Amino acid sequence: MGIDGRLTVAMPKGRIFRDALNLLGEAGLTLPRELVEDSRKLIVEVPGEDLSFLLVKPVDVPTCVEHGAADLGVVGKDVLLEEERDVYELLDLQISPCRLSLAGTTDWQPVLNPKVATKYPRIANRWFRKQGQQVEVICLNGSVELAPLTGLADRIVDIVSTGRTLRENGLVEMEEITRVTSRLIANRASYHLKSRQIGELYERLAQVVKEEGGLQ
Ligand SMILES: Nc1ncnc2c1ncn2[C@@H]1O[C@H](COP(=O)(O)OP(=O)(O)OP(=O)(O)O)[C@@H](O)[C@H]1O
């Protein structure tokens, strides 16, 4: 499980990375140079602690944790809901907040069996099923806002943070599907086998989240 019996944490590269590092720093961890500075290293050990970080794409964090390549992971709730991996969700870290919303053009008219473009096909399908609406979900990997502008789809399900991308593309948020923050997740076996190490890190992080109401 993990590497050399050390506690291994899968960290998402990209947007969440800095927020997660700040949180770990606040929790009293000495962050190795390779994590803080620009580095291409993918496995980084924390000096003086029985701890290593794996640097992975955000969408791959639940996969690494489910399969035990990492004992713990930091990941957005959006990815967690979409990936449906068999992991424990331990803590809402309250970092990298955003929301997953339904959006469209201002002049959108209801149609039978509308097309919905998204990076989140499972979440979209589940949500529309719950609404009793039949839709055709079209999977995109980015620039989802283009879809209603080009006739590729009628509406989109996508992340909204400042709302700038919607605004600058003449789209409006129609409904919030879910609020999103990043979570601490654990491999099921590691949670039991490394309960002391995981418990200690959990306590340190939970304390910071409680004291600071999360770091934005
Ligand atoms: N404005 C935002 N847009 C997208 N994700 C955001 C935003 N704000 C916070 N997040 C969080 O950041 C995560 C995405 O991070 P990031 O954009 O680095 O990854 P990504 O979608 O894999 O990017 P890419 O595919 O461009 O490499 C989401 O899962 C979400 O939880």
Ligand SMILES: O=P(O)(O)OC[C@H]1O[C@H](OP(=O)(O)OP(=O)(O)O)[C@H](O)[C@@H]1O
């Ligand atoms: O509300 P905002 O602050 O504008 O942020 C939301 C935008 O940011 C993300 O896109 P990203 O920059 O990751 O590009 P992408 O289209 O390639 O996913 C997301 O998919 C939205 O498009």
